Amino acid sequence: MATDDSALWVFGYGSLIWNPGFEVAERRLARLPGWHRSFCMSSIHHRGTVEAPGLVLALDAAEGAHCDGVGFRVEPGQEAATIDYLRARELVSSAYLEREVPITFHDGGGVTAVTYVIDPEHEQYVAGMRLEDQARIIAGATGGRGPNDEYLYNTAAHLAELGLGDDDLDWLVTRVRQLTAG
Secondary structure, three states: OOOOOOOOEEEEOOHHHHOOOOOEEEEEEEEEEEEEEEEEEEEOOOOOOOOOOEEEEEEEEEEEEEEEEEEEEEOOOOHHHHHHHHHHHHOOOOOEEEEEEEEEEOOOOEEEEEEEEEOOOOOOEOOOOOHHHHHHHHHHOEEOOEEHHHHHHHHHHHHHHOOOOOHHHHHHHHHHHHHHHO
């Protein structure tokens, strides 16, 4: 399938998959090499607070890694509005960095896409946390966009629907459900 080189593509790996928030002309399963999906960003706005931070997903650089997600082609004429929207949504605390990255489509071909990666120098970067510790934080945090566990459940469910299951997210779903059942 040919792609329009002038089109704006966005790579989604977390909540953008199930809630892009912009006009989408096309969706395609895609892979980003050199990065992995990780709950490595402390959330003090959307899924937690300064007093009780939650965790959100970010792309964390890792040699030999890859992240499967969705490439979104933005509706023509909506490019500037989409970038403005994404910057307001993703750059709220400057823990993410906007990058143009090469993605390859699962059905062939590839494009350059805009995505948001973690700034490893930012104070909200919390890589290397044990899954159990992640589960305990996610089970108890709530922010401006709702409970942290809702974010986890939605992301894991949509990845599974697309055939892009993530073992760490699946483990977290099971453990967070155990922690919140009581």
